[in-house]
Amino acid sequence: MIETISIENLGVIAQAELPLGPGLTALTGETGAGKTMVLTSLKLLLGSKADPAIVRAGTQRCVVEGAFALEEDAKCIQIAQEAGCEIEDDLLLASRVVPATGRSRAHLGGRAVPASVLGQVGSRLVSIHGQADQLRLRTAAAQRRALDAVGGSEHEQLCRQYSTCYRAWNQARQDLETWREQALAREGEIAGLRHALEQLEALDPKPGEDQALAEEAGRLENLDLLRSGAAEAASAISGDELNDDVANVIALVSVARRALENAADHDPRLAALMPRLNEVAALTSDLAMELTDYLSDLDADPDRLAWVHERREQLRRGCLEIGGLGQVFTNVDELLAFGQHSAARLAQLDGPLDRETELAAEVERTGKELKAVAKRLSQARTKLAKLLSQQVSAELEGLMMRGAKLQVRLNPLEQPGPTGMEEVELLLRAHPGAAALPLEKGASGGELSRIMLALEVVLAQHTATKRHTFVFDEIDAGVGGRAAVEIGRRLAALARHHQVIVVTHLAQVAAWAQTQLVVVKQVGQASNEATTTAVETVEGPERVRELARMLSGQSDSQTALRHAEELLEQANMAQSKL
Numbered sequence: 001m002i003e004t005i006s007i008e009n010l011g012v013i014a015q016a017e018l019p020l021g022p023g024l025t026a027l028t029g030e031t032g033a034g035k036t037m038v039l040t041s042l043k044l045l046l047g048s049k050a051d052p053a054i055v056r057a058g059t060q061r062c063v064v065e066g067a068f069a070l071e072e073d074a075k076c077i078q079i080a081q082e083a084g085c086e087i088e089d090d091l092l093l094a095s096r097v098v099p100a101t102g103r104s105r106a107h108l109g110g111r112a113v114p115a116s117v118l119g120q121v122g123s124r125l126v127s128i129h130g131q132a133d134q135l136r137l138r139t140a141a142a143q144r145r146a147l148d149a150v151g152g153s154e155h156e157q158l159c160r161q162y163s164t165c166y167r168a169w170n171q172a173r174q175d176l177e178t179w180r181e182q183a184l185a186r187e188g189e190i191a192g193l194r195h196a197l198e199q200l201e202a203l204d205p206k207p208g209e210d211q212a213l214a215e216e217a218g219r220l221e222n223l224d225l226l227r228s229g230a231a232e233a234a235s236a237i238s239g240d241e242l243n244d245d246v247a248n249v250i251a252l253v254s255v256a257r258r259a260l261e262n263a264a265d266h267d268p269r270l271a272a273l274m275p276r277l278n279e280v281a282a283l284t285s286d287l288a289m290e291l292t293d294y295l296s297d298l299d300a301d302p303d304r305l306a307w308v309h310e311r312r313e314q315l316r317r318g319c320l321e322i323g324g325l326g327q328v329f330t331n332v333d334e335l336l337a338f339g340q341h342s343a344a345r346l347a348q349l350d351g352p353l354d355r356e357t358e359l360a361a362e363v364e365r366t367g368k369e370l371k372a373v374a375k376r377l378s379q380a381r382t383k384l385a386k387l388l389s390q391q392v393s394a395e396l397e398g399l400m401m402r403g404a405k406l407q408v409r410l411n412p413l414e415q416p417g418p419t420g421m422e423e424v425e426l427l428l429r430a431h432p433g434a435a436a437l438p439l440e441k442g443a444s445g446g447e448l449s450r451i452m453l454a455l456e457v458v459l460a461q462h463t464a465t466k467r468h469t470f471v472f473d474e475i476d477a478g479v480g481g482r483a484a485v486e487i488g489r490r491l492a493a494l495a496r497h498h499q500v501i502v503v504t505h506l507a508q509v510a511a512w513a514q515t516q517l518v519v520v521k522q523v524g525q526a527s528n529e530a531t532t533t534a535v536e537t538v539e540g541p542e543r544v545r546e547l548a549r550m551l552s553g554q555s556d557s558q559t560a561l562r563h564a565e566e567l568l569e570q571a572n573m574a575q576s577k578l
Contacts, residue, residue: 001469001499002126003091005045006065007535009056011037016535018517022467024495026510027503028550029519034533035503038519039128039473042066044096046126047119050104065095068125071467076121083117085109094118126469129452138440138448144424146455147408150384150462158380159419162373166418169366176359186349193346196322200339203318210315210332213308220305223298230295238288250288253281374421381410381422388458395454395490400483405429406451407436449475450487457490460497469499476506488512492575507550511567512575518546544568 005018012034029035037054041064044050055062070077070090080092086109096118098104106115148159219226239248257277264271319329322338329335385408392406407429410422417423427436428447439448453475476487488509494500495514504510515537522532538546547564549555 001069001467002042002501003067003069005038005041007038007041007062008064009059009062010041010064011054011056011062012521012533013037013041013535014056014532016533018535019515019537020499020501021515022495022499023514024492024500024502024512025515025517026513027501027517027519028505028510028546030521030549031505033519033521035519037533038535039471039503042126042471043128044098044104045094045118046122046128047106047115047117050096050098050115052098052100052102055098055100059100061097061099063095063097065093068092068094068121070125076124079117079120079124080109083108083111083113085111085113092121094121126471127456128471129456129473129475138438140423140425141419143426143439144419146426146459147381147384147388147424149459150388151380152462155380155384158373158377162370162377162420163418165366165370165373166416169363169370169416172359172362172366176356176363179356179359190346190350192324193342193349196324196342197339197346199318199322200335200342203314203322205315205318205332205335207333207336210312213312213315217305217308217312220301220308223300227295227298230291230298234288234291234295237284237291249284250281253277253284257281370416374416377420378410378422381420381424384408385410385424391458391461392451392454395457396450399450399454399486399490400479400481401430401447401450403431404447405436406454409436449477450479450483453487453490457494460494467498469501470494472500472502474503474505476502476504476509480506481508484508488571489574492571505550507547507564507567510550511547511564511571516543516546 001022002020004020007013007016007018009015016038018038027035027038040054044064045066068091070087070092076092077087080087085092092109093107094109095107096104096115097107104115106113106118108117108121148155151158235248237249239251257274260270260274260277264274315332319331319335322335323329327338329338389406389408393404396404396406405428407427409425409427411425412422413420426439428439428451429436430447439451453472456470472491476484479487484506485508487506488511491500491502491509492512502509502513510516516539518536518538520534520536522534544561544564545555547567548557548560551563552560554560
């Protein structure tokens, strides 16, 4: 609940402190005194948009501060802590600073936060009902939420389960629709992949084939140069058969071995060189044999060279053409990698598993699950509709709407919607024999106020037991007499479990409050002295005079004073019976 609100330089309010205790608090005052600014201050603490025009004339900024008492397991505690806010003794401090020029600033728990965080926390602590809320009550979404709230946490879980099933079913439908819409594009892609793979199969390239053919072409094109080079090298190593007198490596190594063998017996150092010289002899011999084999294999083959050139051209064209437009490969290995990727993609698009059948089956499966949950939800809402109708109608009877009945109609939908298989519509039958009309057609502003109060009283009986703050802004507009007394009675009943703040012009309502705050306009004496507004707590005789003023417009009328005392006495006696 809200413990205190402090206001500085907000509209006509220069300085005000609002002590807000548990139970019912009535905020009263003459028209134009500034009650709207008090509500504006509360809305600022709840994250509403800040307008610099609300800053009191002649000042630089307005400041609103508030203290919220929280329950230990309140969800808003988690939100505040995630924002880095500090909470001491379950007390959360909030403030809003609105400069005359520039952007407003918000603080929560000693930490600067976006105004949206104030809204997230405040929405879980405070509900404000005014004329705008009456308009929202006319919408189908608000009426559905009112019905679902009667079901409590168990029904809320069923609504969440339906929402989950609906999202799964809707996603499955979208996936199937997208698949079918893309069928033509997939057919074109499949045809392109198949053509590319057929080309690749006909070409039948081997890994590294283009590099191997390039090396072979270089050999065949330079055959004479290779032969003369290999022959000259072989002659230098092993000698020339036609000229034995020409020095060669093998002969020279043999001379070196014989010379070293003769001297090695006389010096170990020379003997240690013999293995290395033997190794040279073996290497040169092997090299001579390999050069001889190379020369024997080095035969001219014009046909082979022509085939190599043709094959290389085939591979080159394949790298340029098989990938299609925009796909150019620099070598055969890249082309083969493309072939592997294309085969995998083709298997995905046109493989043994029928993707469309799978998607259709998923739509059917999620649809069955949704239908089952929707049936349970509709059955639950049918029961809740009867319960809500009975309980709200009983409250309306007590609020002097004799014979009025609230009816809850469930209008079936042809297709499942995001919130169920039906739309919820609240209708009002104003009196016996009258037609049941939608609230936007069958209820006046005053009737809507009483219907809203009746709904809150009923919903308070079904929702969680955590304390909440309800703010009613002139919910008694358009009513009076006995109906006003009954509005006060129900506000007091609601205040037994929650903190309730009501802005009212009716003494019959204010008399039920445990605390009464009066917004007083103070007109400056001098012509240049600004008008200010103060908020005062009235008790005892002062409260009786304020109620008398509300009854007759005169706070010193003896008749009005007696009537005010009577109202207080009756309200106090009735409070004990709630």
